[in-house]
Amino acid sequence: xxxxxVLVGRxxxxxxxxxxxxxxxxxxxxxxxxxxxxxxxxxxxxxxxNCVIWNKTAENFCNFTRKGSLVGIDGRIQTRSYENxxxxxxxxxxxxxxxxSLLESKNSNQNxxxxxxxxxxxxxxxxxxxxxxxxxxxxxxNPNDPFNSMPDIKDDDLPF
Numbered sequence: 001x002x003x004x005x006v007l008v009g010r011x012x013x014x015x016x017x018x019x020x021x022x023x024x025x026x027x028x029x030x031x032x033x034x035x036x037x038x039x040x041x042x043x044x045x046x047x048x049x050n051c052v053i054w055n056k057t058a059e060n061f062c063n064f065t066r067k068g069s070l071v072g073i074d075g076r077i078q079t080r081s082y083e084n085x086x087x088x089x090x091x092x093x094x095x096x097x098x099x100x101s102l103l104e105s106k107n108s109n110q111n112x113x114x115x116x117x118x119x120x121x122x123x124x125x126x127x128x129x130x131x132x133x134x135x136x137x138x139x140x141x142n143p144n145d146p147f148n149s150m151p152d153i154k155d156d157d158l159p160f
Contacts, residue, residue: 003077004074004075004076005073005074005076005077006072006073007031007051007072008072008073008103009046009049009070010032010069010071011029011031011032011067011068011069011071012029012031012032012048013029013030013067014065014067015053015065016028017062024054024055025055025056025058026053026054027052027053027054027062028050029052030049030050030051031071032048033047034046050093051094051096052097053075053096054096057100061097061100069102069104070102070104071100071101071102072100072101072103073100074097074100075097077094078095078096079091080092
């Protein structure tokens with residue numbers, strides 16, 4: 001049998017890091033994943049998926065991500081139930097993340113959040129870039145890199 005899940009999306013809030021009585025780290029977070037199709041109004045909808053991550057991976061995840069971070073998650077789907085304070089049985093379905101990938105730089109995430117909240121985006125992110133439109137490359141690019149001439153891809157260009 002196979003229970004494997006791969007997700008790419010943005011965190012809807014900062015991950016919450018807690019520790020169990022035995023000292024194990026556990027972080028819970030919610031990830032928004034765009035659907036591949038549009039609704040009848042032509043708008044793209046998203047699914048909001050509850051996730052949990054454990055141990056040192058959870059601590060690393062919380063140290064390097066925050067609300068709006070674009071992440072890739074690899075894990076499995078888990079269902080569980082518990083009884084709440086009112087005595088009602090509550091069923092939970094969540095993704096137990098085993099691995100994660102940061103899919104954008106920290107500066108890109110800061111710029112993305114600035115745009116979300118209507119702030120001006122810095123032109124150079126504090127770095128001295130040369131004018132790429134004049135055929136000059138930035139100092140961080142390798143001139144022997146075959147992908148050096150590829151245009152920058154924006155989030156709006158991606159299908160998810």
